[in-house]
Amino acid sequence: MNGMGFAAGKAFRARALWIALTVVPLAGCGALGSLGALVQPPRFQQAGDRPAELRFNAPSLSNPLGGAGVTLWLEVINPNPFGFTLSTLDATLLLEGTRAATGSFPLGLPLDAGQTTAVPLDLSISFADVPGLAGALRQAAAGRAVAYRMDGTVGIDAGRLGQPTFGPMMLVSGELRVNAVR
Numbered sequence: 156m157n158g159m160g161f162a163a164g165k166a167f168r169a170r171a172l173w174i175a176l177t178v179v180p181l182a183g184c185g186a187l188g189s190l191g192a193l194v195q196p197p198r199f200q201q202a203g204d205r206p207a208e209l210r211f212n213a214p215s216l217s218n219p220l221g222g223a224g225v226t227l228w229l230e231v232i233n234p235n236p237f238g239f240t241l242s243t244l245d246a247t248l249l250l251e252g253t254r255a256a257t258g259s260f261p262l263g264l265p266l267d268a269g270q271t272t273a274v275p276l277d278l279s280i281s282f283a284d285v286p287g288l289a290g291a292l293r294q295a296a297a298g299r300a301v302a303y304r305m306d307g308t309v310g311i312d313a314g315r316l317g318q319p320t321f322g323p324m325m326l327v328s329g330e331l332r333v334n335a336v337r
Contacts, residue, residue: 194313195234196321197241197266199305201329202228202273207303209295209331220282223292225256227276227305229327233266235313240265242318243310246326248278250301251291256280276305300330 201207205228214221225248231241241264248256256278266272280288295301308322 193235194239194311194316194319196309196319196324197311198232198234199229199326200232201327202230205273205275207329207331209301209333211292211296211333218281218283222282223280223295225278225280225303225331227278227303227327228273229276230271230273231264231266232271233269236268237313237316238265238267238270239311239313239316241309242312243320244276244307245322246276246278246305246307248280249304249306250280250288250331251294252302252304253287253291255288255291295331295333298333300332302328303331304328 207228208226210224210226212218212222212224227248233239241262244260244262246258246260247254248258258276258278260276262274264272264274282288282292291301305326305328306323307326308320308324309326310318310320312318
């Protein structure tokens, strides 16, 4: 084999390697993109018959400045034509635009195709941790509604279709009203 044939063979191998490293993975991404389009994230909305509640908690030994508890009743909707299990929900609660609480919920909630189920999410707010919430808490104490938004990341187990994670995204928003001081 002459020097020209060796160089041509080397160039051919280099192009083949380039194709293998760029085109083949892109084809795989296209397949995953199609699969990702098949699995839609669950949707969330405030449960119509159960309003979100804000409770003030009196000071205690474990929480000397007191705090608040928030219960959000959410309807979880499976928009897919197949069932899946809502496996995780990592959430951040904002009150009047200010970060108030976070929570991780290992749910394990099975949802059939098109099913809607109401679930409660309880979050705790320590007054020691969130001095920026003073305005929202004064508003709530005066009996006025407090705007909330919950952002989060959702994980599902869709069996053979995989275990996709969706988010971060806005999950739900609405208004909280004070329930009772405990």
